[in-house]
Amino acid sequence: MEASPLIAVDGRTDDEKVRQLLAFGRECTELDYKEVIDLDDGKDKVEFVKDIVAMANHYPGGFLVVGACDDGTPSARACENRWGQFDTANLNNILASYIDIPITLVTRPLSLDGHDYCVICVLSPAEGLPIPFSKTGGYQDKRSNTQKTAFAKGDFLRRVNGQNAPITYGQWSEILKQHDAEVRDQERATIDELIRRVSASLSAHDKLPPLEVGLSDDSLAIGLAECFENNGTARIRRYCNQLRNRAAANADAVYDLAAVCCYAAIYKEADLFNEVIDQIYDYYLKLDNNGYMNVDEKLTIAIALYVIGSAAVRSQFWQVISPMVNRQTQGAYPYASWLRECQVLASQMRRIGDNGTPFLISLALEKMHARPLLRPDIPSDDEEEWEALKEVALDSICSFDLLYCATVYVEGVGQGAAYPGCVEFDEKRIRTVLIDLLNHNSALSKQLFSKPVDKEGKQRLGALFDMMNQQAMQHHRWMFGADLDDKIKAFIEE
Numbered sequence: 115m116e117a118s119p120l121i122a123v124d125g126r127t128d129d130e131k132v133r134q135l136l137a138f139g140r141e142c143t144e145l146d147y148k149e150v151i152d153l154d155d156g157k158d159k160v161e162f163v164k165d166i167v168a169m170a171n172h173y174p175g176g177f178l179v180v181g182a183c184d185d186g187t188p189s190a191r192a193c194e195n196r197w198g199q200f201d202t203a204n205l206n207n208i209l210a211s212y213i214d215i216p217i218t219l220v221t222r223p224l225s226l227d228g229h230d231y232c233v234i235c236v237l238s239p240a241e242g243l244p245i246p247f248s249k250t251g252g253y254q255d256k257r258s259n260t261q262k263t264a265f266a267k268g269d270f271l272r273r274v275n276g277q278n279a280p281i282t283y284g285q286w287s288e289i290l291k292q293h294d295a296e297v298r299d300q301e302r303a304t305i306d307e308l309i310r311r312v313s314a315s316l317s318a319h320d321k322l323p324p325l326e327v328g329l330s331d332d333s334l335a336i337g338l339a340e341c342f343e344n345n346g347t348a349r350i351r352r353y354c355n356q357l358r359n360r361a362a363a364n365a366d367a368v369y370d371l372a373a374v375c376c377y378a379a380i381y382k383e384a385d386l387f388n389e390v391i392d393q394i395y396d397y398y399l400k401l402d403n404n405g406y407m408n409v410d411e412k413l414t415i416a417i418a419l420y421v422i423g424s425a426a427v428r429s430q431f432w433q434v435i436s437p438m439v440n441r442q443t444q445g446a447y448p449y450a451s452w453l454r455e456c457q458v459l460a461s462q463m464r465r466i467g468d469n470g471t472p473f474l475i476s477l478a479l480e481k482m483h484a485r486p487l488l489r490p491d492i493p494s495d496d497e498e499e500w501e502a503l504k505e506v507a508l509d510s511i512c513s514f515d516l517l518y519c520a521t522v523y524v525e526g527v528g529q530g531a532a533y534p535g536c537v538e539f540d541e542k543r544i545r546t547v548l549i550d551l552l553n554h555n556s557a558l559s560k561q562l563f564s565k566p567v568d569k570e571g572k573q574r575l576g577a578l579f580d581m582m583n584q585q586a587m588q589h590h591r592w593m594f595g596a597d598l599d600d601k602i603k604a605f606i607e608e
Contacts, residue, residue: 120465121145122476123174124483127222127233130539134472135179135233136186136226137538141276144169144176149189151180153199153208156253160264163212163251166205168271168278169236170217171244173292176273181231188229197223200232214248215239242292244270244281322346325353327360327370331487338374339490342381350374350386358393365414368394372418373487376425380491384434391438394418398452399444409463413477416456420478421488423514424507427547428491432561435514436521442528450526453518458530472538475511482507512536512543517562520551523578524563524571534578537585551575 121135121144141147146165152158169176180200181192202221209217220235239245251264265271270281272289281289322344325337341350354374360367371390378387398415401408419438426434442448449455457474460466466473482489483500492503512535519532526532536544550558554567567575 120473121177122473122480123176123235123237124476124480125220125235125237126476127220127224127235129224129226131476132179132224132226132231132233133538134476135177136182136231137472139186141184143172143274143276146176146178146273146276147182147184147186148178148180149183149191150194151199152194152196153204157255157262157264159208160212160251160253163209164264164271164278165273166209166217166219166234166236167213167245167247168273170238171270171272171281172274173238173242173289175236175238178234178236179231180234181229188227188231192230195230195232197230197232200234205234212247212249212251213245215245217245238292242289242295244272244289246270322349325349327353327356327367331485334370334373335487335490335493338377342377342383347383347386351389354390354393358397361394361397362400365411368397368411368414368418369421369481369485369488372422373485373490375422376488377490379422379425379429379431379434382429382431384431387431387434388437391422391434395441395452398456409459409465412456413460413465416453416460416474417477417481419453419456420474420511420514421482423518424478424482424510425489425491427510427513427517428506430557432517432558435517435562436525436564439518439521440526448528449530450528451518451522451530451532454522454530454532457533472535475508475515475535475539478511479504479508482511508539509543512539513547516544516547517551517558519578520575521562523574524567534582534585537582541586 120142121138123144124131135145138145146169151162153162165178169178179186180195181189183189200221200223202219205219205221206216217239218237220237221232223230223232225231247265247267247269250267253262253264254260255262271278272281272285274285323333323337323340325334325341325346329337338350340346354371357367357371357374361371371394375387375390375394378384378390394415398412401411423435423438426432426438439451439453441452442450443452443455449458457466460474466477482492483504486493489507492507494500494503515536516534519534522530522532541548547558550556551562553559559567563571
């Protein structure tokens with residue numbers, strides 16, 4: 115399987131995202147740190163252009179954070195930056211001097227914890243084809259007083275593992291995947307329209323539309339909705355069996371199974387939901403659990419589970435969350451939750467940052483953005499509309515993260531516990547479920563756990579809340595700052 119990006123290139127430049135980028139603590143393909151950039155300096159200007167173009171040439175792009183050292187800590191030299199020079203229009207004008215194809219940039223200067231930064235999100239062209247330089251990037255070296263060249267006209271540079279280098283022959287198959295996907299999407303447009311018409315005709319005659327592996331997301335959305343609404347569970351089960359047999363060779367099959375779970379959560383079909391989770395878990399158990407193999411497959415599973423969990427939160431389908439996450443791993447010292455094992459492995463193998471749940475939350479949001487099929491209750495292909503709707507999606511992912519941790523703390527059997535990545539986000543994102551979690555009469559509290567929470571369970575929840583508060587304070591933030599009438603404080607003290 116193709117390796118997942120270490121950083122979710124989701125176009126976000128809000129404070130929460132910047133905190134994650136800084137906390138990552140090292141440069142990678144999708145992330146670059148710069149202490150100071152002076153775009154009036156010839157060398158800095160062409161090196162900046164080279165960095166931006168090389169990053170855009172590795173789909174889907176990445177982030178450049180100005181004002182940070184190579185380890186993500188604040189730079190003492192950040193005050194040397196002229197933040198106005200990073201205006202998007204100014205950057206686009208500079209890039210236009212060296213390339214013929216525009217690159218989408220999202221820039222934002224900001225102050226965070228008393229330090230100044232500018233974050234620049236670089237988004238690759240949709241077709242994924244690399245951009246050559248249309249002009250040589252030369253500059254006068256001040257030390258040697260000689261003319262130097264950062265890149266030549268016609269060069270193709272690409273950022274990989276934190277370095278800019280010419281594209282090699284072996285990279286072209288990966289580069290062309292995105293272009294091929296765009297071509298296939300265009301070819302499917304006509305087929306999708308035909309399927310929509312056929313589905314409408316079938317629905318008018320009380321017949322179910324086709325549900326087969328290989329359909330586009332638009333067609334799958336139609337087929338799944340019709341089957342869930344018209345007692346087509348047998349057809350859905352057949353489709354899921356086909357997907358399960360393809361999961362080992364294609365990560366998209368795991369996400370397609372996740373899509374079925376999301377629909378089952380929205381329609382509150384518990385039996386079908388649990389059956390599909392069983393299938394994903396069976397696939398997980400077949401992966402190597404004795405070493406560091408299959409890390410990308412396990413990261414895919416972790417992202418899929420967060421996507422599924424967010425759908426369960428939005429539909430208030432609380433009873434499926436604990437059985438989904440509290441499944442043990444294999445080995446002499448099993449983790450209480452397979453989801454935690456997937457997270458730890460991805461972090462150890464540097465696929466995501468340390469305590470990788472904040473990054474996992476962002477990767478789940480990016481996947482939901484890219485595939486509306488995974489958010490059937492938030493259907494939008496319009497980017498402007500998504501900007502508003504993604505707040506709903508992110509709230510539900512963070513809320514699932516909290517409930518996942520709570521159920522593992524209270525009902526999990528085994529090692530590993532769970533780390534609440536939601537502490538890296540604004541606490542308002544989890545406030546609603548947090549209030550209901552503390553209210554033993556709420557539907558959430560009654561349905562989330564398999565039995566009423568006893569004294570020991572409450573002590574474990576208190577330990578979880580205390581740990582969340584300590585983690586937040588380490589990042590100079592106040593978890594539970596809007597105190598909910600001192601309920602959490604009282605709960606921890608009790």
